[in-house]
Amino acid sequence: MIENLTPQQAWKLLQQNASAMLVDVRTQMEHVYVGHPIGAVHIPWKEAPSWTINPSFVGDVNKLIPNLDAPILLLCRSGQRSLSAAKALEDAGYKRLINIIDGFEGPLDPQNHRGNLGGWRHCGLPWQQS
Numbered sequence: 847m848i849e850n851l852t853p854q855q856a857w858k859l860l861q862q863n864a865s866a867m868l869v870d871v872r873t874q875m876e877h878v879y880v881g882h883p884i885g886a887v888h889i890p891w892k893e894a895p896s897w898t899i900n901p902s903f904v905g906d907v908n909k910l911i912p913n914l915d916a917p918i919l920l921l922c923r924s925g926q927r928s929l930s931a932a933k934a935l936e937d938a939g940y941k942r943l944i945n946i947i948d949g950f951e952g953p954l955d956p957q958n959h960r961g962n963l964g965g966w967r968h969c970g971l972p973w974q975q976s
Contacts, residue, residue, distance in 0.1 A: 853966040866917040871931045884972040891931040917942040924949045
């Protein structure tokens with residue numbers, strides 16, 4: 847079963863559990879230019895311009911996190927791609943998968959801007975830009 851945690855709950859879990867890993871599944875451009883949580887490992891689920899699923903995603907995660915019982919927290923822009931990536935990892939046998947609700951940038955506000963209503967960055971959690 848895939849858990850859903852708020853960014854604040856996810857940050858708390860990362861602080862309390864040394865075996866927990868945060869995987870940023872956004873594109874390379876998002877990770878570098880929009881910013882990313884400090885300590886996040888970047889393994890894209892999809893990549894522009896084709897937006898096809900990364901065929902080596904599960905294998906790349908497995909190389910980095912071979913322990914199927916380790917908590918894996920997944921983050922994207924708004925919480926949708928990370929949920930799809932979590933389902934793929936669940937199908938591969940991973941048991942403790944956590945989707946971060948609202949992702950890094952959160953939902954769109956009435957002006958169609960992200961970052962004002964929720965998400966990792968909006969919550970003031972540690973992040974950086976490259």
